[in-house]
Amino acid sequence: MNVALLAGGFGGARFALALAETVGAANLTVxxxxxxxxxxxxxxxxxxxxxxxxTLAGVFDRERGxxxxxxxxxxxxxxxxxxxxxWFRLGDRDLGLHLARTDALRxxxxxxxxxxxxxxxxxxxxxxxxxxxxxxxxxVETPAGSFPFQEWFVKRGHRDDVDGVRFEGADSAxxxxxxxxxxxxxxxxxxxxxxxxxxxxxxxxxxEIRATIxxxxxxxxxxxxxxxxxxxxxxxxxxxxxxxxxxxxxxVAAVYxxxxxxxxxxxxxxxxxxxxxxxxxxxxxxxxxxxxxQARRGVAEAxxxxxxxxx
Amino acid sequence: MNVALLAGGFGGARFALALAETVGAANLTVxxxxxxxxxxxxxxxxxxxxxxxxTLAGVFDRERGxxxxxxxxxxxxxxxxxxxxxWFRLGDRDLGLHLARTDALRxxxxxxxxxxxxxxxxxxxxxxxxxxxxxxxxxVETPAGSFPFQEWFVKRGHRDDVDGVRFEGADSAxxxxxxxxxxxxxxxxxxxxxxxxxxxxxxxxxxEIRATIxxxxxxxxxxxxxxxxxxxxxxxxxxxxxxxxxxxxxxVAAVYxxxxxxxxxxxxxxxxxxxxxxxxxxxxxxxxxxxxxQARRGVAEAxxxxxxxxx
Numbered sequence: 001m002n003v004a005l006l007a008g009g010f011g012g013a014r015f016a017l018a019l020a021e022t023v024g025a026a027n028l029t030v031x032x033x034x035x036x037x038x039x040x041x042x043x044x045x046x047x048x049x050x051x052x053x054x055t056l057a058g059v060f061d062r063e064r065g066x067x068x069x070x071x072x073x074x075x076x077x078x079x080x081x082x083x084x085x086x087w088f089r090l091g092d093r094d095l096g097l098h099l100a101r102t103d104a105l106r107x108x109x110x111x112x113x114x115x116x117x118x119x120x121x122x123x124x125x126x127x128x129x130x131x132x133x134x135x136x137x138x139x140v141e142t143p144a145g146s147f148p149f150q151e152w153f154v155k156r157g158h159r160d161d162v163d164g165v166r167f168e169g170a171d172s173a174x175x176x177x178x179x180x181x182x183x184x185x186x187x188x189x190x191x192x193x194x195x196x197x198x199x200x201x202x203x204x205x206x207x208e209i210r211a212t213i214x215x216x217x218x219x220x221x222x223x224x225x226x227x228x229x230x231x232x233x234x235x236x237x238x239x240x241x242x243x244x245x246x247x248x249x250x251x252v253a254a255v256y257x258x259x260x261x262x263x264x265x266x267x268x269x270x271x272x273x274x275x276x277x278x279x280x281x282x283x284x285x286x287x288x289x290x291x292x293x294q295a296r297r298g299v300a301e302a303x304x305x306x307x308x309x310x311x
Numbered sequence: 312m313n314v315a316l317l318a319g320g321f322g323g324a325r326f327a328l329a330l331a332e333t334v335g336a337a338n339l340t341v342x343x344x345x346x347x348x349x350x351x352x353x354x355x356x357x358x359x360x361x362x363x364x365x366t367l368a369g370v371f372d373r374e375r376g377x378x379x380x381x382x383x384x385x386x387x388x389x390x391x392x393x394x395x396x397x398w399f400r401l402g403d404r405d406l407g408l409h410l411a412r413t414d415a416l417r418x419x420x421x422x423x424x425x426x427x428x429x430x431x432x433x434x435x436x437x438x439x440x441x442x443x444x445x446x447x448x449x450x451v452e453t454p455a456g457s458f459p460f461q462e463w464f465v466k467r468g469h470r471d472d473v474d475g476v477r478f479e480g481a482d483s484a485x486x487x488x489x490x491x492x493x494x495x496x497x498x499x500x501x502x503x504x505x506x507x508x509x510x511x512x513x514x515x516x517x518x519e520i521r522a523t524i525x526x527x528x529x530x531x532x533x534x535x536x537x538x539x540x541x542x543x544x545x546x547x548x549x550x551x552x553x554x555x556x557x558x559x560x561x562x563v564a565a566v567y568x569x570x571x572x573x574x575x576x577x578x579x580x581x582x583x584x585x586x587x588x589x590x591x592x593x594x595x596x597x598x599x600x601x602x603x604x605q606a607r608r609g610v611a612e613a614x615x616x617x618x619x620x621x622x
Contacts, residue, residue, distance in 0.1 A: 041410045042353065042417055072383050078407025082432050084414055092403040096389025099352045099406075103395055106353055121393050 001027060001307070004186035006209075008033045008199020009048040010065055010233050011225055011290075012192035013055035016126070018296035019190065020056060022304065025125035029182035030056075031209065033194070034111070034130045035138030035167055035202025038150040040088045041079065043098040044105055047150075048199065049115055049130055050097065057122035065233060068093045087155050112177035127182065131203040132173040138202050139166050149198060158235045161242055165197050170205035175212075183212045188307030191222035193288065193299075195236040196255045197243065204259065213259050221262045221303045224252045227288060228268035249283070250275035262306045264288065264299065282306065312338060312618070315497035317520075319344045319510020320359040321376055321544050322536055322601075323503035324366035327437070329607035330501065331367060333615065336436035340493035341367075342520065344505070345422070345441045346449030346478055346513025349461040351399045352390065354409040355416055358461075359510065360426055360441055361408065368433035376544060379404045398466050423488035438493065442514040443484040449513050450477050460509060469546045472553055476508050481516035486523075494523045499618030502533035504599065504610075506547040507566045508554065515570065524570050532573045532614045535563045538599060539579035560594070561586035573617045575599065575610065593617065 001023050007016050007030050016030045033048040047066065054060035054068055061069040071091030080086040090098065097118065104114045110133045119128045138149040142160035152158055183189055191200055200222075204210045213220055229247040231237045237247050244251040249265035249272045256263075262282035265272070266289070273283040284305065290296035312334050318327050318341050327341045344359040358377065365371035365379055372380040382402035391397035401409065408429065415425045421444045430439045449460040453471035463469055494500055505511055511533075515521045524531055540558040542548045548558050555562040560576035560583045567574075573593035576583070577600070584594040595616065601607035 041414045043410075072385050072403060074383050074403035075386055075407035075410065078404045079411045082408060082411040082429050084407075084411030092383060092385035092406075093389045095403075095406065095410075096386035096395075097393060099354075099386065100390045100393040100395030103352045118393055 001187045001304070002029075002182075002185055003027060003188050003190060003304070004029045004031060004182040005190045005192055006031050006200055006203045007048070007052055007192040008194030009036075009051040010194075012048065012194040012199060013051040013060065014290045014296060015190075015192040015223060015299065016052050017055050018290060018300040020126050021293070022297050022300040025056070028126040029178070029186070030126060030128050031176065031179045031182065031203055032115075032128060032130055033199050033202050034132060035136055035198065035205070036149045036153070037137065038088065038148070040090065040098075041085050042102070043095070044102045045088070045090070045098050046101070046111070046130070049128065050094070053115070053119055053122060053124065053128055056119070056124045056126055056128070059122070067091050088150065110177065127178065129176040129179045129182065131179065131209060132176050132206050134173040135169045136173045136202060136205065137168040138198050139168055140164075140198070141166070162197070162235070162239050164243065165201065167202050167205040170202070173206045175206050175208040180208055180212050183209065183216070186218050188218055188304055189213060189216055189220040190303055191220070191256065191260060193223040193225040195225065195231075195234055195239065196252060197236070197239050210259075219261045219306045220259060221264060221284070221306050222252065222256050222260045223288060223299060223303055224249050224263060224265035224269070226252065226269065227266040232289065248272045248275065250279060253279040253281045256281075264303045312498045312615070313340075313493075313496055314338060314499050314501060314615070315340045315342060315493040316501045316503055317342050317511055317514045318359070318363055318503040319505030320347075320362040321505075323359065323505040323510060324362040324371065325601045325607060326501075326503040326534060326610065327363050328366050329601060329611035331437050332604070333608050333611040336367070339437040340489070340497070341437060341439050342487065342490045342493065342514055343426075343439060343441055344510050344513050345443060346447055346509065346516070347460045347464070348448065349399065349459070351401065351409075352396050353413070354401075354406070355413045356399070356401070356409050357412070357422070357441070360439065361405070364426070364430055364433060364435065364439055367430070367435045367437055367439070370433070378402050399461065421488065438489065440487040440490045440493065442490065442520060443487050443517050445484040446480045447484045447513060447516065448479040449509055450479055451475075451509070452477070473508070473546070473550050475554065476512065478513050478516040481513075484517045486517050486519040491519050491523050494520065494527070497529050499529055499615055500524060500527055500531040501614055502531070502567065502571060504534040504536040506536065506542075506545055506550065507563060508547070508550050521570075530572045530617045531570060532575060532595070532617050533563065533567050533571045534599065534610060534614055535560050535574060535576035535580070537563065537580065538577040543600065559583045559586060561590060564590040564592045567592075575614050
């Protein structure tokens with residue numbers, strides 16, 4: 001069974017791991033968000049892609065929720081001592097990856113090629129594809145002004161309410177190498193329990209990817225990032241409240257209108273099943289907290305059940 | 312007493328420390344070699360400037376002979392794992408400095424300004440000035456071909472004999488900020504016991520610096536890097552043998568013809584005093600091995616004795 005997953009960072013990485021464990025790593029292609037990529041100290045940093053990469057490679061720092069485990073911080077400490085840009089926290093091992101990636105980009109290698117090469121080097125058997133090799137950047141519109149994603153998320157601690165998001169460069173962005181083929185040949189297309197607005201939408205903003213999902217033959221299933229109207233991590237609940245008008249599974253289903261056939265959501269929100277169905281989306285209720293290997297595989301199995309049933 | 316020192320890396324840094332301890336750090340200006348600067352992983356690395364900076368700041372790794380003490384190597388290890396450029400060894404703390412410097416250069420700050428700012432951040436009271444803010448690169452001509460300095464020195468382990476050196480960009484290079492003023496106002500101009508060909512000559516290749524020293528009013532004194540015809544570290548002895556015809560103090564004096572009034576050299580070479588004097592250069596014989604604080608101050612005092620005598 002071949003699975004194509006659209007994923008952001010933390011929740012996306014966790015769910016990617018669950019899928020790899022469930023269908024076999026080699027049968028999974030992850031199409032990763034690059035809208036939150038950022039240039040720090042002249043380095044090209046891809047936080048979401050790297051969270052997936054580190055998680056699938058088993059070197060992700062789960063306590064911290066980003067970056068690598070067993071990390072040291074000597075380089076950035078020195079940068080700070082010398083008055084350099086140090087607002088974006090980069091560990092030494094993480095920096096090594098950014099240095100290697102940035103140098104490869106400078107030499108003309110595509111982000112797709114580099115990402116796959118790094119996944120191979122880490123012994124990751126899944127395919128990992130950036131949504132696009134072109135420059136695509138998420139901006140958030142807030143009452144305090146318009147900010148590049150990381151400036152809002154990290155520098156301002158995502159304290160500003162978000163009225164809208166836009167994806168600079170999306171109009172001309174082509175899909176990353178193999179993304180369309182993976183979606184077309186997948187037995188199931190999955191949307192991870194990532195932030196719909198700033199993790200999944202920037203992937204869908206690539207016209208080739210959106211069109212391929214709109215014209216799918218395989219079922220597409222999203223996993224809601226909400227449990228009882230709240231997110232496990234991050235500002236998705238506040239954003240749904242403000243931009244979609246609420247934080248029920250039906251509000252998530254509305255955001256993905258026309259793009260999904262089913263929505264997996266938590267038992268805590270079981271009462272909303274009929275409201276989800278009203279959007280023409282099949283409700284799948286299960287426990288969605290991925291707090292242990294068994295639990296996360298349960299979420300993967302629930303999401304895959306639709307595809308299994310349709311075979 | 313104001314002292315201006317022309318210095319390369321290892322020996323230059325040691326001698327700079329000796330001078331700072333002898334005349335007071337605030338009375339010392341070091342004009343550092345940038346001919347061995349190199350771009351690694353897109354970073355601007357200035358090995359000689361940094362050896363001086365780290366030494367004056369008390370964070371130099373004296374055992375290793377380059378880089379910082381208490382260093383970690385996680386970033387470069389990751390770069391190597393990912394197939395990136397890892398021939399030039401960069402520790403994590405060292406990388407932090409290169410990241411901060413490269414980013415500042417990209418923002419338009421000059422190497423002179425950055426270097427002084429970093430020296431201030433490290434609490435170094437001496438002034439540290441790059442020979443030039445312009446691009447100046449040392450190339451070595453060998454039987455195996457022409458190589459950029461670090462490619463010959465590090466990648467090829469300086470195994471090739473050197474027939475000549477040239478300094479790319481020297482023709483149009485202007486002196487670093489304050490270098491000429493420091494030389495003009497100095498009570499003594501000193502040339503460190505660095506490699507004459509690839510540490511000191513690239514500084515002298517900047518026309519403004521050479522002319523200022525040629526037209527000096529204060530005495531100029533060089534310290535020979537040779538002890539009994541051998542260098543403590545590095546290939547200067549092999550280079551002198553091949554390019555100057557021998558490894559006595561007189562051969563060093565000949566390389567600096569017209570630029571020095573006196574040459575400090577080791578007791579082991581005392582017999583060469585008259586040969587040095589034949590070049591119109593006053594011989595100063597002392598123990599030159601800087602293996603302990605007392606010993607290195609002895610070398611500094613010997614070099615300064617000429618200037619003190621002429622006051």
